[in-house]
Amino acid sequence: MWRYIVRRLLQTIPVVLGSTLLIYALVFLQPGDPIVALFGEKPVSEAARAQLEAQYNLDQPFLIQWLLFLKGALVGDFGISYSGQPVADLIARTLPVTFQLAFMAMIIEAILGVIAGFYAGIRRGKIFDSTMLIVSLIVIAIPIFVLGFALQLIFGVQLQWVPPTVGSNTTFTNLLLPAVVLGLVSFAYVLRLTRTSVIENLTADHVRTARAHGVSDSLVNRRHVLRNSLIPVVTFLGADLGTLMAGAVVTEGIFNINGIGNLAYQAILRGENPTVVSVVTIMVLIYVVASLLVDLLYAALDPRIRYA
Amino acid sequence: MLNQTPLLGQERFVAPAVETEHPLAADVDTSQPPESQWKQAWKSLRTSWIFWASSILLLIVLVVVLFPGLFTSVDPRAADLSRSLEGPQPGHIFGFDRQGYDVFARTIHGARASVVIGLLTTLIVTIIGLFTGAIAAFFGGWVDTIISRLADIFFAIPLLLAAIVGLSALNNVWPNRGYWGGVLAVVFALAAFGWPQLTRIARGAVMEIKNLEFVDAARSLGSSKWRNLFTHIIPNALPPVIVTATVSLGVYIVAEATLSFLGIGLPPSVVSWGNDIAAAQPQVRSGDNLHVLFFPAGALALTVLSFMLLGDAVRDALDPKARK
Numbered sequence: 119m120w121r122y123i124v125r126r127l128l129q130t131i132p133v134v135l136g137s138t139l140l141i142y143a144l145v146f147l148q149p150g151d152p153i154v155a156l157f158g159e160k161p162v163s164e165a166a167r168a169q170l171e172a173q174y175n176l177d178q179p180f181l182i183q184w185l186l187f188l189k190g191a192l193v194g195d196f197g198i199s200y201s202g203q204p205v206a207d208l209i210a211r212t213l214p215v216t217f218q219l220a221f222m223a224m225i226i227e228a229i230l231g232v233i234a235g236f237y238a239g240i241r242r243g244k245i246f247d248s249t250m251l252i253v254s255l256i257v258i259a260i261p262i263f264v265l266g267f268a269l270q271l272i273f274g275v276q277l278q279w280v281p282p283t284v285g286s287n288t289t290f291t292n293l294l295l296p297a298v299v300l301g302l303v304s305f306a307y308v309l310r311l312t313r314t315s316v317i318e319n320l321t322a323d324h325v326r327t328a329r330a331h332g333v334s335d336s337l338v339n340r341r342h343v344l345r346n347s348l349i350p351v352v353t354f355l356g357a358d359l360g361t362l363m364a365g366a367v368v369t370e371g372i373f374n375i376n377g378i379g380n381l382a383y384q385a386i387l388r389g390e391n392p393t394v395v396s397v398v399t400i401m402v403l404i405y406v407v408a409s410l411l412v413d414l415l416y417a418a419l420d421p422r423i424r425y426a
Numbered sequence: 427m428l429n430q431t432p433l434l435g436q437e438r439f440v441a442p443a444v445e446t447e448h449p450l451a452a453d454v455d456t457s458q459p460p461e462s463q464w465k466q467a468w469k470s471l472r473t474s475w476i477f478w479a480s481s482i483l484l485l486i487v488l489v490v491v492l493f494p495g496l497f498t499s500v501d502p503r504a505a506d507l508s509r510s511l512e513g514p515q516p517g518h519i520f521g522f523d524r525q526g527y528d529v530f531a532r533t534i535h536g537a538r539a540s541v542v543i544g545l546l547t548t549l550i551v552t553i554i555g556l557f558t559g560a561i562a563a564f565f566g567g568w569v570d571t572i573i574s575r576l577a578d579i580f581f582a583i584p585l586l587l588a589a590i591v592g593l594s595a596l597n598n599v600w601p602n603r604g605y606w607g608g609v610l611a612v613v614f615a616l617a618a619f620g621w622p623q624l625t626r627i628a629r630g631a632v633m634e635i636k637n638l639e640f641v642d643a644a645r646s647l648g649s650s651k652w653r654n655l656f657t658h659i660i661p662n663a664l665p666p667v668i669v670t671a672t673v674s675l676g677v678y679i680v681a682e683a684t685l686s687f688l689g690i691g692l693p694p695s696v697v698s699w700g701n702d703i704a705a706a707q708p709q710v711r712s713g714d715n716l717h718v719l720f721f722p723a724g725a726l727a728l729t730v731l732s733f734m735l736l737g738d739a740v741r742d743a744l745d746p747k748a749r750k
Contacts, residue, residue, distance in 0.1 A: 136579035144591050148598045259730035261683045264723045267707060364584030368684060386594050402582045
C-alpha cells in the first residue's frame with residue numbers, strides 16, 4: 119500500500135510540471151509586451167522598464183521564468199499581478215467562495231444523482247426510469263448558461279425566492295441556486311452512471327446468492343446493489359471536482375460571484391498573465407489531489423483491488 | 427442399500443429434469459462466416475426507435491447545414507432596426523431579435539458553425555485518441571508511459587479553462603481570422619485539450635483485446651505486429667471509442683456555445699447558435715422577448731440531444747450484454 123502511494127505520488131510530479139509548463143507557454147510565449155500594456159499610451163523609460171522586467175522576471179529566459187514561478191508557488195508565493203496585487207491574496211480571497219460553491223454543488227449532485235439513479239436502475243424501463251433518462255439528457259443538451267439563466271429568471275426575478283445575483287454576500291442560501299446550476303450537468307452524469315451500474319449489479323452473482331438466501335429485496339438493493347454501484351460514481355466525483363471549479367467560470371459570471379472562476383476569466387481577458395498561470399496551477403493541483411484521493415479510496419471501497 | 431426413509435431435515439424436492447437439446451456440431455452451418463459484430467449491432471440497431479428518431483433529426487440538421495438556402499431566403503445579416511424585438515408573426519415565424527435580424531434565418535444559418543465545430547473537433551480528437559491510445563496499450567513499456575503521462579498533462583487542465591486560455595492565445599497570434607478561421611480556432615482549442623479522453627478509452631479497449639485468443643491465433647499464423655494492430659485489434663477496440671465520440675460531439679457543440687457566451691469563442695460577425703444565445707441574454711433579463719433566446723437555444727439543444735440519443739442507441743447495439 120505505501121509503495122503504491124509513493125509510486126502514485128511520483129507519477130503526479132511530471133503531470134504537475136508538464137501542465138504548468140504547458141499553460142505557462144500558452145500564456146507567456148505570446149507576442150505583445152506586457153510592460154508596454156502597463157504604461158498604456160505613455161512612453162516607457164529605460165530605467166522603469168528594466169526595473170519592472172526584473173520585478174516580473176521578464177528579463178530571464180522563458181524556462182527560468184517558469185522555474186522561478188514554480189519555486190515561488192511551492193511556498194505559496196505566486197508573485198504580483200500586473201495591477202500590483204499579490205496573486206496569493208487574490209486567490210485567498212476568491213478560492214474559499216468557489217470551494218464552498220463547488221462543494222455544495224457536489225453534495226447536491228451526489229445525493230440527488232445517486233438516489234434518482236438508484237431508483238431508475240431498480241425500476242428499469244418504468245415511467246420513473248424513462249423520465250429520469252429524458253431529464254438527464256435535456257440537462258446535458260441545454261448549455262449550462264441557458265439553464266442558469268432560466269432558473270435565475272424563474273426563482274430570482276419572478277418568484278423572488280432567492281436573490282438573482284449573489285455579489286459579496288456569499289451565504290448558504292444565496293449560493294444555493296448557483297450551486298444547483300453548477301451541479302446540474304454533473305447530476306445528470308451521476309444519475310446515468312449510477313443507473314447503469316445498478317442495472318449491471320442487479321444481475322451479479324453475489325446479488326442472486328443473497329436473494330436465494332431469502333434476504334429481503336430492499337436489504338439486497340441497499341446492501342449489495344447500491345454499495346457496489348457506488349464505486350464508479352466515486353471515481354467520477356473525484357475527477358468532477360476539477361470540472362466544477364472550471365464550470366464556475368460560467369456560473370460565477372451569471373450570478374456575479376467573486377470566485378476563482380471569475381478571477382481567472384477576468385485575468386485572461388485583461389492579459390494578467392501571472393494571475394492566469396497561478397489560478398490554472400491551483401486547479402491542476404486540486405484535480406491531481408482529488409484523483410489521488412479517489413484512487414486511495416478505491417481500496418477502502420472495493421476489497422478486490424489490492425495495491426502491490 | 428439406500429436408506430428409503432430420509433433423515434429428518436433431509437427431504438429434498440427434485441425438480442423434473444427438462445433438457446433442451448443442443449444442436450449437433452455437425453449441424454452448424456460453416457459455409458458462411460459467422461456474423462460480424464457490426465452486422466449484429468446493425469440488426470439490433472434497426473429495431474430501435476431512438477436510433478431512427480435521432481438519425482432522422484440529424485439528417486435534417488445535416489441538410490440545413492449543407493443547404494440553408496432551401497429553408498429560408500432571408501439574409502441572416504439583413505438588419506431592420508424598425509422591427510427590433512418584434513415577436514413571431516406570419517412570414518417571420520420566429521420573430522426578430524434586437525438588431526432586427528430574422529431569428530428563423532439566423533437559426534437556420536447558425537447551424538453550420540455549431541455542427542462543423544462539433545464534427546471536426548470530434549474527428550480530430552478521435553483520430554489522435556485512437557492511435558495514441560492503441561499504440562500506448564499495444565507496445566506498453568516506455569511508449570505507454572510517455573503517452574499516458576502526456577495525456578495526463580493535457581487532461582489535468584479543465585477543458586473549459588484550457589480552451590479559454592488557448593483561444594485568447596490564438597487571438598493574439600491570429601487576429602481577424604474571418605468565418606472559417608474563427609471556426610477552426612475553436613476546433614483547435616477544443617481538440618488540443620480534448621484528445622486525452624479518447625486516448626484513455628482507446629487504451630483501455632486495446633488493453634482488454636490485445637491478449638485475447640484470436641490475436642494470438644493471428645500471430646501464430648504469421649501476421650505481423652502492425653498488421654495485427656490494424657486489422658485485428660483496432661477494429662475490435664472501436665465500439666467504446668465510437669460511443670464516446672458520439673456523445674462528446676454533443677459536448678463540443680455545447681462547449682462552443684459556452685465559449686461564445688463568454689465572448690471568446692467565435693467572432694461576433696459569425697452567425698452561430700452560441701453567438702445568438704449569448705446576444706439574446708440581455709434582452710430576456712426581465713422575462714420578455716423570450717423568443718430571441720428560445721429558438722437558437724432550442725435548435726442547439728435538439729441537435730445535441732440527437733447526438734446523445736444516437737450515442738446511447740449505438741452503445742446498446744454494440745454491447746451484447748445490454749441487448750435485451
